[in-house]
Amino acid sequence: MEDNTNGKKINMKALAKVLNLSTATISKALRDSYDISEQTKARVKEAADRLNYVANPHASSLRKHLSNTIAIVIPEIADSFFSQVINGIESIAGKEKYHFLIYLTHDSYEREVSILNEFTSGRVDGVLISVASNTSDTAHISKLQQAGIPIVFFDRDCAQLPAASVTTDDFNSAYLATNHLVEQGCKKISLITVQGYVSIFSSREEGYRKALMEHAIVSGSSDIVYCANKYTDGNITLISEHMASARPDGLLLTVEHLATSAYLACHQMKLRIPQDIKIVCFTNQITAPVLDPPLTTILQPAFEMGQKAVGLLFEYLSHNYIKLEEEHFVLPSRLVTRESTGN
């Protein structure tokens, strides 16, 4: 191979020297500038290919004030919903040659703040975020917006903020799911959820309440159990104790990992699903149909939400001049009934 590079990493200057051209010409040729002859473009591209030239993204980002990178900020990654969202984002961002950095808040407001604060540095061109469940003060988000970094919320938004959002119809889904439990004969339905300020949890709670109200089922705060928002034995205990004391005949679970906990609790207490207790859960786990018994789920359009969120961001970034703060999309979730609510 006569490539004159001795295995050293090649940069634009070296490439220019090889071709007897200026770096400006190389740069423009590679970006297909009208300013460069077709012949030269071909020569440059051939040489770049042959010598494995790849432009240094830091130099490029520094000069252009564009990173071609977006940040995805989520509470957890070991969750079917979030990983499917990432798949959706990747399906679009990958094609557009965008890179994405992932940040996990572990559902902690403090981490979220320190993660977002760093984004004023120009590291990313935009942010897709699903906020921590205990995020109520949104100053860190406003600060980012004021710094000119576009933000799109998905799933968990901060309703009080003027920002783009892609969510699902949590209120209605919870309402329909609760109705379904009532229709299947439940008289005492408990909500197993997570404490948090974000709207998805309050919406799900309100949907649940509305359904109960409409069926004249009295429910008090003792029918709601607040669990930790991660998979722990503690949650199993919480649910067991609740079932022992409140003796519900229906459960609405608002997060994925609660399905396993609730099932284990039922198995431990020898409660038969659905005969003794019926269960619905918000989850995208593919194992739902093979659980014991198959689980009735509220299936969220995770992949599509990811696509839509990143699509909005790209539309903004490509200067199609949409106003992000006016973009709000609510994609429908679907109640998939299975044996866990059958009879």
Next chain:
Amino acid sequence: MEDNTNGKKINMKALAKVLNLSTATISKALRDSYDISEQTKARVKEAADRLNYVANPHASSLRKHLSNTIAIVIPEIADSFFSQVINGIESIAGKEKYHFLIYLTHDSYEREVSILNEFTSGRVDGVLISVASNTSDTAHISKLQQAGIPIVFFDRDCAQLPAASVTTDDFNSAYLATNHLVEQGCKKISLITVQGYVSIFSSREEGYRKALMEHAIVSGSSDIVYCANKYTDGNITLISEHMASARPDGLLLTVEHLATSAYLACHQMKLRIPQDIKIVCFTNQITAPVLDPPLTTILQPAFEMGQKAVGLLFEYLSHNYIKLEEEHFVLPSRLVTRESTGN
């Protein structure tokens, strides 16, 4: 607020002007250089904090030839194993103030090649990769190594390459799992797996074969089913057809998503697990204990593998001068027996 910045993004030059210092002093003060007085350091840090100064990472990376970013290249993300690995990586990388870019190959060799080729640009300081199952030509990986980018393989390595690896004992796990099936009374055990060049699949296949051999169970190629490496209805059909024709009484499944497919196939065919057929699967799904019936699994130390892999990379990057190509770690997986192999 008298911050002289009018809401514009502040850079080092602006900060220097505010403090009547040179940018060199600012830079050194923020990095705690011995060259700067404590008094000045305090002044600088206070002002930086107050004005929300965050250094531009592109400028910094360009100058230092360090990105403080690593790449994680995996086949899929909607998989408990990989998402737990990411959690492990994040648990270390997050603390070290490293950022990570995620790239999905969708198990395609071509995508893997084009993703890795880009890494010679200096975008990342190192790469953690689990190769695509059909990667046999490893030129793209060697090229990256020659360019001086450190690589650590996890789970799926390229055994022929001199590179660090963190794997689990696939051979032995498959061997033990198959033995377990035999001990539980299986006489005809099928392997449901995925076609691929990577060692995990061949190791699992060999472990399976060795166990059968030792028990003098004759097995032919008709006992092995090669599925697509993603969750599809096609796989369910493949498995059903195999069970109809080969009539196995035991199944060893080598990838997570096959558990759901196999269970559905059994349900459809009215085969009772474990009475008619016993099942073991390599999976980290938390729902394993609540499946119908609870699934015997080979649980991989995903989180620890992520930690170990990124730990090796950091040890190398911090110039502790370990030789990556000599680092090979094999972490043990654990057979967790449940009803799917009971009697």
Next chain:
DNA sequence: GTTATTTACTTAAACGTTTAAGTAAATAAA
């Protein structure tokens, strides 16, 4: 009291791109 060393800074170049502005040669317009 002169010289050497230390302290606490500053100056300026460099990292590898992109791009506005400039230019010489070729072509078109008058």
Next chain:
DNA sequence: TTTATTTACTTAAACGTTTAAGTAAATAAC
């Protein structure tokens, strides 16, 4: 034939850091 325009480049500055090298003032050594 002269002038205007177009083509295909080059020059040089800029992006925001880091750092080697330099320096003036203060302190220490002799």
